[in-house]
Amino acid sequence: MMLFLRQAWTIAAKDLRSELRTKESLNAAFAFAVTILLLFSFAVDVDPDRIKEISGGLLWMVFAFAGALIFNRAFARDLANDCLDALLASPIPGAALFLGKTIASFTLVLAIEMLCYPVFGLLYNISWANHFWTLAGVTVLATWAMAVIGTMFSTLCVNLSLREIMLPLLVYPVLIPALMGAMLLTTQLISGQPISSDNQIWLRVLAAFDIIFTSLALLLVETVLVG
Amino acid sequence: MKDKLLFGAGLMAALYLVRNLYVILVDLPDEAQQGAIYRIFFFHLPPYFTAVVMFLGALIASIQYLRTKDFKYDCFAVSAIEVGLAFAAMNLVTGSIWGRQQWGIWWTWDARLTSALITWLIYAGYLMLRQAIPEPTQRAKNAAVLAIFAFTAVYFTYKANEWYRTQHPGPVLTFRTGKETIDRSMQNMLFHNTGAFLLLASVMVAHRMRLERNQREVESLRRFVHAH
Amino acid sequence: MDQRNFEFMFYGFAAAWIILAGYVLLLVSRGQKIQKEIETLKRMMEDRGSK
Numbered sequence: 001m002m003l004f005l006r007q008a009w010t011i012a013a014k015d016l017r018s019e020l021r022t023k024e025s026l027n028a029a030f031a032f033a034v035t036i037l038l039l040f041s042f043a044v045d046v047d048p049d050r051i052k053e054i055s056g057g058l059l060w061m062v063f064a065f066a067g068a069l070i071f072n073r074a075f076a077r078d079l080a081n082d083c084l085d086a087l088l089a090s091p092i093p094g095a096a097l098f099l100g101k102t103i104a105s106f107t108l109v110l111a112i113e114m115l116c117y118p119v120f121g122l123l124y125n126i127s128w129a130n131h132f133w134t135l136a137g138v139t140v141l142a143t144w145a146m147a148v149i150g151t152m153f154s155t156l157c158v159n160l161s162l163r164e165i166m167l168p169l170l171v172y173p174v175l176i177p178a179l180m181g182a183m184l185l186t187t188q189l190i191s192g193q194p195i196s197s198d199n200q201i202w203l204r205v206l207a208a209f210d211i212i213f214t215s216l217a218l219l220l221v222e223t224v225l226v227g
Numbered sequence: 228m229k230d231k232l233l234f235g236a237g238l239m240a241a242l243y244l245v246r247n248l249y250v251i252l253v254d255l256p257d258e259a260q261q262g263a264i265y266r267i268f269f270f271h272l273p274p275y276f277t278a279v280v281m282f283l284g285a286l287i288a289s290i291q292y293l294r295t296k297d298f299k300y301d302c303f304a305v306s307a308i309e310v311g312l313a314f315a316a317m318n319l320v321t322g323s324i325w326g327r328q329q330w331g332i333w334w335t336w337d338a339r340l341t342s343a344l345i346t347w348l349i350y351a352g353y354l355m356l357r358q359a360i361p362e363p364t365q366r367a368k369n370a371a372v373l374a375i376f377a378f379t380a381v382y383f384t385y386k387a388n389e390w391y392r393t394q395h396p397g398p399v400l401t402f403r404t405g406k407e408t409i410d411r412s413m414q415n416m417l418f419h420n421t422g423a424f425l426l427l428a429s430v431m432v433a434h435r436m437r438l439e440r441n442q443r444e445v446e447s448l449r450r451f452v453h454a455h
Numbered sequence: 456m457d458q459r460n461f462e463f464m465f466y467g468f469a470a471a472w473i474i475l476a477g478y479v480l481l482l483v484s485r486g487q488k489i490q491k492e493i494e495t496l497k498r499m500m501e502d503r504g505s506k
Contacts, residue, residue: 263464271467328460438482448496
């Protein structure tokens with residue numbers, strides 16, 4: 001078990017290190033996210049109360065689109081110079097490879113989100129950090145869901161020429177329950193209220209989503225990668 | 228021989244459907260509040276059950292393909308999912324029309340409708356993924372994994388009525404509520420129509436499987452002809 | 456039969472049958488396309504064979 005986690009962490013560290021050295025997709029995704037936030041401020045009347053009502057929806061759409069850019073790179077990064085073949089030929093199990101890449105993508109997307117929240121607060125004049133730790137918890141749960149599904153489906157699409165289109169097309173429908181939960185909870189938290197008892201079920205939905213899809217992915221990824 | 232069997236089954240399905248149509252329009256009692264529109268129910272719930280059976284069949288076939296690598300399972304999976312999509316589309320459209328009449332809305336984003344739509348989109352994505360992968364073995368493998376993931380959406384749609392308060396009506400059939408919430412003759416008709424649709428769906432799956440086999444044969448022939 | 460809301464019932468039935476018929480027609484047309492391709496390939500193979 002410890003060996004498995006250490007292997008996954010080695011892969012995650014490799015991916016993070018290579019990404020942080022070049023910062024290509026990190027910069028692109030962050031710039032994309034900020035651009036959408038900026039454009040949206042021109043699209044609607046910047047009335048703080050109205051923005052608070054849609055804050056969850058806006059933020060999570062931005063995170064989903066920026067995340068897609070990151071997840072596409074997860075396996076695509078290793079296509080050049082047969083790196084993916086080398087990784088598959090190495091003695092680590094496919095599940096450890098998958099877990100490592102998921103952790104790396106998760107960390108990158110989480111970093112972008114944590115940077116986007118203050119930008120959002122600045123652009124729209126909203127104090128978003130009233131329930132900071134709950135908001136962070138919700139963000140972590142939903143981002144893990146995105147990372148698992150994004151990385152898993154990226155293994156399905158890695159060899160396709162239309163990779164950039166197919167990945168969002170497959171990922172977003174599956175993610176809708178998790179994104180819905182994240183949007184509702186985020187809207188409530190950014191509006192300054194703690195999570196109501198009505199919305200507590202969404203926390204359970206997010207947790208169940210994470211557990212179910214992580215287990216399913218870990219079981220199946222070896223089949224996809226190696227056959 | 229198989230052709231005759233298929234033709235016979237198709238004919239039986241058609242006759243069964245016609246008989247059901249007669250019973251639906253003429254014999255069944257009227258519903259207290261809705262007038263004639265409630266009879267759409269018989270083209271709303273049976274297609275849903277048929278689609279679920281198709282998707283479940285595709286799930287089992289996908290798992291079997293991953294275990295045995297036998298292409299006949301892959302063939303069945305794609306056929307079942309395509310036919311299932313057609314019936315799921317029937318389910319969505321008839322439900323929307325019914326909703327328009329009953330509640331004045333063509334659509335709403337409650338748990339049941341949203342998850343039904345998502346299920347349809349995910350399986351449509353399955354077909355798109357298949358189109359995007361030209362190599363047969365990789366196509367079958369990746370599609371099988373996607374089919375396994377996609378079935379979670381089917382289960383979620385089924386349970387959505389129980390877990391959430393929805394615009395969509397709650398369960399009415401006796402096997403779900405445990406008591407008599409629907410008239411016996413209507414419930415029997417529902418099962419009859421489900422049977423008819425299942426029969427029709429089986430015939431369609433058989434045809435589609437034949438098409439798939441022919442398509443693969445044509446592809447390999449084309450490679451052979453162009454290579455020589 | 457109670458005639459209230461008959462119009463919408465008709466639309467619903469029509470939609471259901473049109474979707475079914477549409478899919479059956481799709482299958483049939485695909486089948487015909489494959490038949491045509493098989494004929495073309497057979498002809499190509501005969502041409503190659505006779506050459």
